[in-house]
Amino acid sequence: MAVTLSLSVNGKPVHATVDPRTLLVELLRNHLGLTGTHVGCDTAQCGACTVLVDDRAVKACNVLAAQMEGAKVVTIEGIAAADGTLHPMQAAFKECHGLQCGFCTTGMVMSAIDLVNRHPKASEAKIREELEGNLCRCTGYHNIVKAVQHGAAAMGK
Amino acid sequence: MGANEEGVIGKAVRRKEDARFLTGTGQYTDDVNQPNQTQAFFLRSPHAHAKIRGIDTAKAKASPGVVAVYTGADLEGVNGLPCGWLIHSTDGTPMKEPPHPVLAKGKVRYVGDHVALVIAETLAQAKDAAELIEVDYEVLPSVVNPIDALKPGAPQIHDEAPGNKCYTWALGDKAAVDAAFSKAAHVTRLDLVNNRLIPNAIEPRAAVASYSRADDAYTLYTTSQNPHVERLLMTAFVLGLPEHKVRVIAPDVGGGFGSKIYLYAEETAMVWAAKRVNRPIKWACERSESFLSDAHGRDHVTRAELALDKDGKFLALRVHTVAAMGAYLSTFASCIPTILYATLLAGQYTTPAIYAEVTAAFTNTAPVDAYRGAGRPEATYVVERIVHQAAAETGIAQDELRRRNFIRTFPYQTPVALLYDTGGYDACLDEANRMADVKGFAARKAESAKHGKLRGLGYASYIEACGLAPSNIAGALGARAGLFEAGEVRVHPTGSVTVFTGSHSHGQGHETTFAQVVAGRLGIPVENVDVVHGDTGRVVFGMGTYGSRSLAVGGTAIVKAVDKVIDKGKKIAAHLLEAAETDIEFRDGKFTVAGTDRSKAFGEVALAAYVPHNYPLDRLEPGLNETAFYDPTNFTFPAGTHVCEVEIDPDTGVVKVVQFCACDDFGNIINPMIVEGQVHGGVAQGLGQAMLENCVYDPKSGQLLTGTYMDYAMPRADDLPSFKVGTKVTPCTHNPLGAKGCGEAGAIGAPAAFMNAVMDALAAVGVKHFDMPATPHRVWAAIQSAKHA
Numbered sequence: 020m021a022v023t024l025s026l027s028v029n030g031k032p033v034h035a036t037v038d039p040r041t042l043l044v045e046l047l048r049n050h051l052g053l054t055g056t057h058v059g060c061d062t063a064q065c066g067a068c069t070v071l072v073d074d075r076a077v078k079a080c081n082v083l084a085a086q087m088e089g090a091k092v093v094t095i096e097g098i099a100a101a102d103g104t105l106h107p108m109q110a111a112f113k114e115c116h117g118l119q120c121g122f123c124t125t126g127m128v129m130s131a132i133d134l135v136n137r138h139p140k141a142s143e144a145k146i147r148e149e150l151e152g153n154l155c156r157c158t159g160y161h162n163i164v165k166a167v168q169h170g171a172a173a174m175g176k
Numbered sequence: 177m178g179a180n181e182e183g184v185i186g187k188a189v190r191r192k193e194d195a196r197f198l199t200g201t202g203q204y205t206d207d208v209n210q211p212n213q214t215q216a217f218f219l220r221s222p223h224a225h226a227k228i229r230g231i232d233t234a235k236a237k238a239s240p241g242v243v244a245v246y247t248g249a250d251l252e253g254v255n256g257l258p259c260g261w262l263i264h265s266t267d268g269t270p271m272k273e274p275p276h277p278v279l280a281k282g283k284v285r286y287v288g289d290h291v292a293l294v295i296a297e298t299l300a301q302a303k304d305a306a307e308l309i310e311v312d313y314e315v316l317p318s319v320v321n322p323i324d325a326l327k328p329g330a331p332q333i334h335d336e337a338p339g340n341k342c343y344t345w346a347l348g349d350k351a352a353v354d355a356a357f358s359k360a361a362h363v364t365r366l367d368l369v370n371n372r373l374i375p376n377a378i379e380p381r382a383a384v385a386s387y388s389r390a391d392d393a394y395t396l397y398t399t400s401q402n403p404h405v406e407r408l409l410m411t412a413f414v415l416g417l418p419e420h421k422v423r424v425i426a427p428d429v430g431g432g433f434g435s436k437i438y439l440y441a442e443e444t445a446m447v448w449a450a451k452r453v454n455r456p457i458k459w460a461c462e463r464s465e466s467f468l469s470d471a472h473g474r475d476h477v478t479r480a481e482l483a484l485d486k487d488g489k490f491l492a493l494r495v496h497t498v499a500a501m502g503a504y505l506s507t508f509a510s511c512i513p514t515i516l517y518a519t520l521l522a523g524q525y526t527t528p529a530i531y532a533e534v535t536a537a538f539t540n541t542a543p544v545d546a547y548r549g550a551g552r553p554e555a556t557y558v559v560e561r562i563v564h565q566a567a568a569e570t571g572i573a574q575d576e577l578r579r580r581n582f583i584r585t586f587p588y589q590t591p592v593a594l595l596y597d598t599g600g601y602d603a604c605l606d607e608a609n610r611m612a613d614v615k616g617f618a619a620r621k622a623e624s625a626k627h628g629k630l631r632g633l634g635y636a637s638y639i640e641a642c643g644l645a646p647s648n649i650a651g652a653l654g655a656r657a658g659l660f661e662a663g664e665v666r667v668h669p670t671g672s673v674t675v676f677t678g679s680h681s682h683g684q685g686h687e688t689t690f691a692q693v694v695a696g697r698l699g700i701p702v703e704n705v706d707v708v709h710g711d712t713g714r715v716v717f718g719m720g721t722y723g724s725r726s727l728a729v730g731g732t733a734i735v736k737a738v739d740k741v742i743d744k745g746k747k748i749a750a751h752l753l754e755a756a757e758t759d760i761e762f763r764d765g766k767f768t769v770a771g772t773d774r775s776k777a778f779g780e781v782a783l784a785a786y787v788p789h790n791y792p793l794d795r796l797e798p799g800l801n802e803t804a805f806y807d808p809t810n811f812t813f814p815a816g817t818h819v820c821e822v823e824i825d826p827d828t829g830v831v832k833v834v835q836f837c838a839c840d841d842f843g844n845i846i847n848p849m850i851v852e853g854q855v856h857g858g859v860a861q862g863l864g865q866a867m868l869e870n871c872v873y874d875p876k877s878g879q880l881l882t883g884t885y886m887d888y889a890m891p892r893a894d895d896l897p898s899f900k901v902g903t904k905v906t907p908c909t910h911n912p913l914g915a916k917g918c919g920e921a922g923a924i925g926a927p928a929a930f931m932n933a934v935m936d937a938l939a940a941v942g943v944k945h946f947d948m949p950a951t952p953h954r955v956w957a958a959i960q961s962a963k964h965a
């Protein structure tokens with residue numbers, strides 16, 4: 020038994036036929052080759068797999084691909100401009116050294132974009148609280164928080 | 177040193193590697209896929225300790241999609257996983273080294289131990305088949321705590337290690353220590369547990385192994401901090417394969433913190449199996465498997481005693497530690513609680529006599545090995561906690577007691593084998609005091625008290641031995657490998673450069689820092705230098721990245737190779753400029769005849785080396801490509817003072833870190849942005865250990881109770897404050913960069929600084945000590961028991 024579904028991924032139409040138990044993250048990584056979305060846990064705790072679904076941050080390891088019928092999915096590969104210019108949040112992470120090994124980073128950036136969309140003027144405390152669902156073992160979060168603040172300012176322009 | 181070097185070194189150059197990580201185009205091992213690839217799944221032991229009476233794989237083998245099923249019995253001729261460091265007991269006998277089979281043979285010894293490898297077309301099929309494997313276990317009693325493991329009558333884990341003892345090792349002059357204690361004015365005693373941790377790099381381990389029948393050669397992609405060491409151990413010690421037939425690639429690696437140094441069973445079994453199934457095999461560790469099977473860290477139980485004279489001068493330190501090894505000896509397990517621990521017990525102090533005795537015990541748990549800091553956080557925790565306690569008992573201020581005992585003349589020979597080359601401990605302490613506004617602490621404490629809160633201030637003046645290591649010294653101490661590093665500088669015909677380093681970056685930013693080093697020295701733009709690492713097929717050799725060694729050792733190897741390039745360039749330039757070689761100077765990217773304006777740019781010389789039409793071919797080989805190996809003459813000794821300030825709600829036991837200041841001396845700094853990032857991350861891990869993290873096995877069943885992110889408390893953004901980070905510099909005296917290393921300092925200083933702050937805050941209510949992590953429950957319980965004492 021397989022399910023067929025149609026959705027948009029990074030602005031492009033996708034039609035896929037998958038096993039019903041396929042997770043969104045598996046669809047992205049294994050079927051579409053979008054390996055920028057990472058898997059860091061099996062209990063929906065780390066946030067490495069975060070993508071935007073209809074403009075809201077979603078842990079792609081925690082939803083089935085089959086639930087994505089008609090959805091608009093955006094991954095880390097889909098946020099820079101067509102000419103390669105980084106999204107302001109990507110640029111802010113680079114400028115503020117908000118990443119080290121890079122493994123949590125793609126999920127972190129996607130969460131940060133959603134965070135700023137909802138709270139454009141978030142305080143440091145609010146940013147820290149909102150990032151609770153994204154684990155980073157490398158940075159101690161210090162520069163991630165700075166990056167989100169910078170990214171928020173740039174996104175507001 | 178030219179203008180460009182001044183322009184690049186010490187600058188916060190933004191990282192070259194970020195472009196791929198930020199766009200999702202990094203290539204981690206789990207992103208690698210091979211045509212016709214199969215999927216692996218490991219059946220693991222559900223028991224902490226059991227005899228395997230039999231394994232029936234027939235049903236699994238017949239299950240849909242299954243390619244092969246292997247158990248320990250199939251691995252004929254495959255040796256056990258080796259331990260890289262031989263420790264001798266005080267009685268002269270070598271440590272007990274029981275076999276560490278790749279797949280269990282006859283017995284399983286911890287929950288998660290590897291029982292069978294199932295290879296199938298899909299992961300789901302492999303998992304389904306694994307469920308059909310029938311293992312006939314005879315469950316045995318187990319022991320998970322190292323103290324319990326050493327008790328008479330404890331379950332015996334290995335026949336080769338009676339009483340579960342791996343070794344009892346000692347360092348220092350016991351008689352001198354005993355004599356000092358007998359005339360001490362004051363003795364402080366402390367019993368400490370250094371809590372067991374699970375490293376938890378956010379990228380779980382993974383591997384893709386393949387075999388080419390045509391070349392009789394293997395390729396292994398894996399999450400490794402040191403691919404050459406991994407290859408050496410796997411080929412020479414375990415599988416008996418010729419090294420040149422195995423290529424190990426550790427592409428982008430998502431954090432390591434020690435846990436990806438070791439040779440693990442999984443990738444070893446997969447390389448072996450890749451030839452048998454003649455297809456690529458992929459394995460990606462699930463997080464719950466990684467909790468069970470990554471090497472864990474710490475797990476020490478210690479009694480420490482400090483003798484002081486009437487003025488607060490330290491006379492002697494005596495330390496007895498029991499360290500858990502887990503069920504088997506992991507790659508570096510034996511040297512962590514010995515060579516990397518007891519040698520650091522002098523700290524920053526002139527304590528003239530030190531004696532340490534360490535007993536290592538096997539337990540029915542995952543193996544224990546290096547985790548960020550590796551031995552040095554444990555040593556710092558002992559020294560700095562007991563110094564804090566001594567200050568509290570003698571009434572001498574915390575910083576003052578430290579100052580009274582600081583080492584101030586260098587080089588300094590400690591009583592525990594190390595020779596500190598340089599340092600400036602007062603400068604870091606003074607600066608940390610300034611950063612932390614210690615003068616204003618009393619007022620802040622009074623303000624907290626008004627709101628019913630307890631405020632405390634804690635110090636940790638730590639030292640670490642990094643830049644591992646002089647091979648001859650390491651060898652004399654039991655290392656079974658060298659600890660040098662290799663670097664190659666390949667100048668291309670147009671003058672751009674590719675650097676090949678044996679160091680491995682899994683977050684440290686070598687692609688940027690090393691490019692700065694080379695660009696600075698050659699006087700060329702950073703953009704013209706790329707750094708390649710993590711591939712035994714491209715990099716000449718390497719010992720990898722751990723122990724904060726990459727810049728001090730790996731960076732120095734690169735500097736030596738650059739200097740060879742410059743030397744050869746001078747010869748070429750002398751020929752082109754028709755001058756004597758001794759008259760050629762190299763600066764700002766130009767070879768110049770001294771005292772003239774006649775010069776050749778670096779790029780022109782490079783081109784001449786590859787298009788040798790006008791070239792001293794009779795004396796010089798064409799090309800401009802140099803390799804250097806560098807073996808350090810001493811360890812490096814980063815040191816600093818961390819000051820932590822906490823506020824505690826005595827009603828709930830909740831501890832809030834209100835401020836954390838770190839002033840560190842890492843020697844010369846190439847990229848301050850990257851260094852600060854390393855400190856932030858280290859401090860967060862240190863605070864994680866002290867506030868939140870704790871690996872717990874059920875003492876009865878031996879089951880891992882903290883096996884998910886719901887049970888093992890990782891530090892999250894809202895658990896931590898922003899940090900204040902500063903540096904002071906005394907350059908390392910024995911490497912050309914003057915660099916000491918910065919990767920572990922945060923994790924070394926933070927636990928003691930935090931716990932000292934907690935004890936400082938709780939002194940008012942009569943609490944002296946309890947063990948990490950200072951969870952609300954532990955804090956509250958300590959307050960209650962002090963109340964009722």
Ligand code: FES
Pocket residue numbers: 057058059060061062063064065066067068069078079080081
């Ligand atoms: S992989 Fe989705 S939250 Fe961890």
Ligand code: FES
Pocket residue numbers: 117118119120121122123124154155156157158378430431683
């Ligand atoms: S950068 Fe490595 S886990 Fe966040």
